[in-house]
Amino acid sequence: MIVRRIVSGAQTGADRAALDAALELGVETGGWVPRGRKAEDGVIPDRYPNLRETPGEDYETRTRWNVRDSDATLILSHGPLSGGSKFTESVAQSLGKPVLHVDLAVTPAAKAAAVIREWLSGLAGDTLNVAGPRASNDPAIYPEARNIVHRILTPGQ
Template sequence: MIKLKKILSGGQTGADQGALSACLLRGFPYGGWIPKGRRSEKGKVPAKYRALKEHRSRHYPPRTERNVKISDCTVIFTYGKPDGGSLLTIDFARKHGKPCLQADLNRPRDQVVSQIVRWLKRVRPRRGILNVAGSRRSKAPGIHLAVRRAMGDVLKQAAPL
């Protein structure tokens, strides 16, 4: 079992909302900072993700850095190599000395889930707070569902902290 207390996310379409959906489906605690005005590439972050807090900035980088900073570690979901906001998330993790794992969804889901679980057992998030980030829907169609399923499988193996 892995010890997790909460999942954080920046609320963007795609990977972020996929992780949040997994939390809602499993009744798992979640939170995180989103841009002011609930801004996302599709308009507004859906109201169903009500535990998210609005940052004072409407730009993406400040909420990204805040989520990295207040979490114990970060998983970044992409198809292939990270780019854009995913690279920025990696940079913030390095800046703040936080463990960061890139999970390539081109691999079979069971391998991705196993990789994440092994990594979490190794890094042992002290407070049990995992930040989940990754590609937005417009850059990676289908990533919401892939992350929802993968994170659902990860959360099945999580024990409360």
């Protein structure tokens, strides 16, 4: 897969890190978000383009629709999956969509990027959904996720 579009639910943490990395590199972004552009820090800022609102305010619908509308899902975390990240993995598996979880607590950024690029090379499509914990559950996820997504979108990194 050559990633031409990054989607996420634009929650704080891993989701926004992926969108920010893509925007910095001029890669198309998008995704589904809850009605009212709801996130844990209030309303999702307008600087994130191409986000579409689901009919309701629940996070589960946005997660399902982002997985459904993507070619593959990458989940980044520090430690085992829980909460919404675990739900994302479950949805991808139930829909038969490729999903990769990278535990950054045991995988350094450079190795993580290499593992992800190798995984992507065996997949078809061009749209990658990126998920992971929100900032309040993992304050360290944003900089690491942004760095890794930047690396996988930049050839030779």
